[in-house]
Amino acid sequence: MKQYQGIGVSAGIAIGKVFVLHSGESFNLPKRTVGPEQISNEIARFEDALTRTRNEILTIRRKLSSQIGRESSDIFTAHLLILEDRTLIEDVIEVIKNEKAGAEYAFATVIQRYFQAFSQINDEYLKERISDIRDVGKRLLGNLCGEEKKRLEEFEGKVIIASHDLSPSDTASLDRTKVLGFVTEIGGPTSHTAILGRSLEIPAIVGMDKIVGELQDNDTIIVDGTHGIVVINPDQATIDKFNSQGSRFNQLTGELDKLRDLPAETLDGKRITLAANIEFHHETASVISHGGNGVGLYRTEYFYMNRTTLPTEEEQYDAYRKVAEAMRPNTVVIRTLDLGGDKFASTLEIPHEMNPYLGWRAIRFCLTRTDIFKTQLRAILRASVHGDLKIMYPMVASVYEVRAAKVVLDEAKAELEKEGVPFNKEIHVGVMIEIPSAALASDVLAKEVDFFSLGTNDLIQYVLAIDRMNEKIAYLYEPTHPAIVRLIDMTIRNGHGHHIWVGSCGEMSSDPAIAILLVGLGIDEISASPVALPKIKKAIRSIRYVDAQAIAQRALALHTGPEIYAFLKAKLKDVCAELADE
Ligand code: PEP
Ligand code: MG
Numbered sequence: 001m002k003q004y005q006g007i008g009v010s011a012g013i014a015i016g017k018v019f020v021l022h023s024g025e026s027f028n029l030p031k032r033t034v035g036p037e038q039i040s041n042e043i044a045r046f047e048d049a050l051t052r053t054r055n056e057i058l059t060i061r062r063k064l065s066s067q068i069g070r071e072s073s074d075i076f077t078a079h080l081l082i083l084e085d086r087t088l089i090e091d092v093i094e095v096i097k098n099e100k101a102g103a104e105y106a107f108a109t110v111i112q113r114y115f116q117a118f119s120q121i122n123d124e125y126l127k128e129r130i131s132d133i134r135d136v137g138k139r140l141l142g143n144l145c146g147e148e149k150k151r152l153e154e155f156e157g158k159v160i161i162a163s164h165d166l167s168p169s170d171t172a173s174l175d176r177t178k179v180l181g182f183v184t185e186i187g188g189p190t191s192h193t194a195i196l197g198r199s200l201e202i203p204a205i206v207g208m209d210k211i212v213g214e215l216q217d218n219d220t221i222i223v224d225g226t227h228g229i230v231v232i233n234p235d236q237a238t239i240d241k242f243n244s245q246g247s248r249f250n251q252l253t254g255e256l257d258k259l260r261d262l263p264a265e266t267l268d269g270k271r272i273t274l275a276a277n278i279e280f281h282h283e284t285a286s287v288i289s290h291g292g293n294g295v296g297l298y299r300t301e302y303f304y305m306n307r308t309t310l311p312t313e314e315e316q317y318d319a320y321r322k323v324a325e326a327m328r329p330n331t332v333v334i335r336t337l338d339l340g341g342d343k344f345a346s347t348l349e350i351p352h353e354m355n356p357y358l359g360w361r362a363i364r365f366c367l368t369r370t371d372i373f374k375t376q377l378r379a380i381l382r383a384s385v386h387g388d389l390k391i392m393y394p395m396v397a398s399v400y401e402v403r404a405a406k407v408v409l410d411e412a413k414a415e416l417e418k419e420g421v422p423f424n425k426e427i428h429v430g431v432m433i434e435i436p437s438a439a440l441a442s443d444v445l446a447k448e449v450d451f452f453s454l455g456t457n458d459l460i461q462y463v464l465a466i467d468r469m470n471e472k473i474a475y476l477y478e479p480t481h482p483a484i485v486r487l488i489d490m491t492i493r494n495g496h497g498h499h500i501w502v503g504s505c506g507e508m509s510s511d512p513a514i515a516i517l518l519v520g521l522g523i524d525e526i527s528a529s530p531v532a533l534p535k536i537k538k539a540i541r542s543i544r545y546v547d548a549q550a551i552a553q554r555a556l557a558l559h560t561g562p563e564i565y566a567f568l569k570a571k572l573k574d575v576c577a578e579l580a581d582e
Contacts, residue, residue, distance in 0.1 A: 001220030001234050006183065006208030007474055008228030009194035011531075014203040015239060018219045019159035020212060021166070022104055022145040027112050027137065030213050042096045046103040049143040054083050056139065056343035078129070079136040088114070104144045110206035111137040160223055168192035168343050169305040172279065176200055181223040183208055183230055188467070188474045190457040192342050192506045197225075198510075198529040199279055201286070203231060204528050207471025226582070256534030260291035264537045266519065266525075267569065268470070270545035273525035274537055281319040284326035286530040291537060294330035296453065296527020297392070297505040298323060300376065301339045304348065310372065315362065316379035324387025331388045333453065333503075334526075335432070336373065336405075338362040338394035342469055348372075362395035365478065367404050375414040384424035392453060396431040396438050402448045405429075408426050430507075434458035440489040446498035453527070454491060456506025458483055476563030479508035485517070485555055485564060490524045503527055512539035512566040512579045520552025535579055540559055542576040 022029055034042055061076035082088070088110060095106035111133065118130045161174070161182040171193045174182075179202060187193050187206030190450035197204030203225030214232060215221070222231040222242045226249065231238055264274035275296030276287040287295060303319070305312045315432035323332050339348065340361020348369075353359040380391055393405055409429070416423050433439050434455030442452065455481060461468040463484060466477045478484070490506070493522055503525030508514050510532035518526060525535055551571050558564045573580035 001238060002214065002232045004208055004211055004214070004230045004232075006205040006211070006228045006230065007189055007194075007471060008032060008180075008204075008225045009187075009189055009206050010200075010204035011204060011226040012158055012181075012201075012203040012249055013242050014223045014225070015234075015242060015246075016158055018215050018217065018221045019155055020160050020215050020217055021161050021163040022141075023576035024553070027108040027115075027141070029105050029108045030215065030216065031099070031105045033100050034096075034102055035387075036100065039097055039100065042101075042103040042106070043093055045144065046092055046096065049103070049140055050083055050089070052143045053136070053140045054080065056143075057083070057136070078132050079139075082133055082136050083140070104141060106349035107137075107141060107144065113149070114385050146462060147321065159223055162212055162221075164212055166193050168196060168302075171196040171200075172302050173306050175201065176202065180526045181225060183211055183223055185209055185211055186469070188469050188471055188477060190460075190468045190477070195277075195507065195529070196279065198531055199277075199283060199286075201531055207474055207573055209471070215244055252582065253534070254490065255288070256538055259541070260289070262291075262537070262541065263452075263515075264293070264540045264546065266540055266543055266545040268544045268546060270519070271521060271525065272540055273331075273503070274533055274540070275333075275503070275525055275527040276530045276533060277527050278323075278530070281322045281326075283530065284323055285542070287327070287533075290328075290530040290533045292530060292533050294327055295323060295332040296503050296525055298332060298334045299338065300335060301337050301343050304337065304339060307344070310348075310375075313375045313379045313382075316376060317382045320380055320383035320389065321386045322399070324383050324389050325534075328387040331390060333390045333392050333430070335392045335394055336363070336376055336380075337366055339365060357458075357467070363393045363401050364395065367401065367408075368392075370408050372546055374408050374412050377409050378416060380422060381412055381416055381423035381427065384427050385422050389424070390428040390429045390430060390451070392432060392451075392490050394432045394455070395435060398437065399441075399444055399448055402429075402431060402445065408468050430500075432458075433491050434462070434506075436463050439491050442491045442494040445496065445568060446494050446500055449500065451500050452491060452495045452502045452503040452524075454488060454502065454510045454523075456484070456488070459506065460508070463487065466563045478516060479506075479511075480517070480555070480564040480568065481561040482556075482559060482564065484561075485521075488518070489552075489556060496522060497500070501525065502524075510536065512536055512576070513565070513572040515539050516543055516548050516575075517552055517555055517564075517568055517570060519543070520550070520555075522549075535582070537577060539572060542579075547575075 026345040053488040057076050057079050058520040077409050081291055083434045091110045092106045095101055095354055097107055114133055115130060144290060158178055158180045164185045166184050170564045183205045185208055194206050201222045205223055205225055205228050208443040220233055222234050224486050265271045273293050276292035278295055280297045341357045383389060396402060428450035430451035432455040438445060457468055460479055464481060492502045499541050501524040504518055504523055509518055510528040512535050515526060515536045553563045569580055
């Protein structure tokens with residue numbers, strides 16, 4: 001029995017058999033042993049992956065050579081030569097045969113041998129070939145591992161997935177009826193993979209370094225998503241201990257669910273709108289069952305993932321209409337496409353960038369690809385007659401982006417008007433405050449929009465210069481850093497100064513201690529994962545607004561993130577010990 005610590009991102013306990021899903025991102029794979037009768041199948045899988053990889057590279061080379069000339073496409077010729085290397089192919093087949101190994105392990109082992117050999121050669125040109133081998137190797141491994149999902153489908157019963165990484169699109173396509181929980185080696189608390197774990201309502205842990213190498217398919221593991229603990233092959237006493245912890249968790253969840261139909265109101269009568277963040281239209285059922293008063297953030301980019309064509313206006317209209325109708329008379333804030341960062345769509349050729357979080361993404365992408373943007377705006381406008389829909393733009397850094405977006409929105413409105421299609425002419429438009437410049441100049445932005453929503457996941461990463469995906473620096477990702485608390489305070493004051501409402505839809509507001517701070521700072525709406533709503537409501541219903549205000553003022557005067565957090569936790573304990581102890 002062994003125990004490991006990672007970052008718990010979706011609460012609850014899962015106990016079950018593990019399924020090791022290889023992501024193709026790392027060449028450090030654990031060995032999968034196969035029976036003698038499966039050897040020819042593994043060789044065939046490898047050869048099939050070679051052919052698919054070769055075809056992919058030929059397509060890219062053809063495209064590049066017509067777009068930017070032959071020279072730049074030469075690199076892919078080098079990749080093809082590596083794939084055709086007989087020695088490499090034979091070496092892999094030999095490892096499969098001699099070591100009775102799965103194809104991906106055999107290929108990764110041989111590739112690593114090549115790295116070693118090349119790095120010892122004293123020739124700059126040959127050394128540079130290492131990066132070609134790595135590139136083409138990853139592509140081939142990706143193709144081999146792509147089949148892993150098929151293997152998962154064939155796996156008997158429910159499993160806990162362990163993987164080096166699960167991309168947001170991989171996570172979005174997980175089948176909830178098969179997956180009890182997951183654990184990954186990389187990723188931070190607000191990575192979209194973590195967020196999806198919460199929306200799937202399964203226990204999940206990220207940032208658990210080197211866990212995959214410790215696991216074999218069918219090992220029994222415990223995933224404690226509340227505390228970030230994994231236990232491999234636990235004894236019966238440990239299983240019993242975690243089972244009773246799981247029952248306590250379910251009991252608290254059951255207690256909190258009783259608050260479902262009560263308002264999110266402080267003891268002295270200040271009401272906060274408690275809305276939910278969703279990624280898929282069918283999640284409205286979960287929003288309602290957890291007592292949400294609307295949708296404060298609908299992340300529409302998942303529409304564009306795991307598919308080969310762009311979503312049509314009709315298809316989007318259909319989903320937006322369903323959400324509007326399900327939540328009526330409550331409000332639904334639809335965020336326009338926020339691709340980029342850790343979220344990519346296979347249909348859109350967004351080039352690989354050095355700094356994708358600072359790159360061509362979200363509103364920046366939409367303002368260049370106005371065709372895609374306008375299709376989405378038309379769909380939202382058409383759906384706006386079926387409920388209370390609002391539009392929100394992500395990653396706004398400057399006022400002129402809002403103005404440019406308005407031009408496209410006005411065009412969409414004019415088109416619909418001409419076509420005689422009904423829509424809400426007064427539809428409200430807001431922006432996410434998630435880039436430091438937007439928070440610092442929120443007085444200027446407030447004049448141009450109807451509302452703000454604080455996107456603290458990104459705001460924290462940009463203000464503190466902490467990659468929200470990186471588990472190694474996750475300890476520096478401090479939602480209560482004085483700089484963050486001050487920026488939130490400033491944004492709320494600027495919004496209110498211009499008579500617009502201010503919400504918060506980042507993950508930090510899921511923490512009841514922080515929810516108290518936001519209430520005290522004057523937030524009008526809190527939006528969080530549906531599962532987090534009951535405990536936020538409980539915290540709000542446990543405190544007086546005047547006390548929350550005093551707490552917020554005191555927090556603003558403190559000097560460090562940990563100090564502020566400890567102070568908030570202590571205050572939460574005073575008013576609701578069961579939440580503070582969780
Ligand atoms: C945020 O940045 O806080 C946010 C809510 O948006 P996302 O997590 O999708 O970037
Ligand atoms: Mg964001």
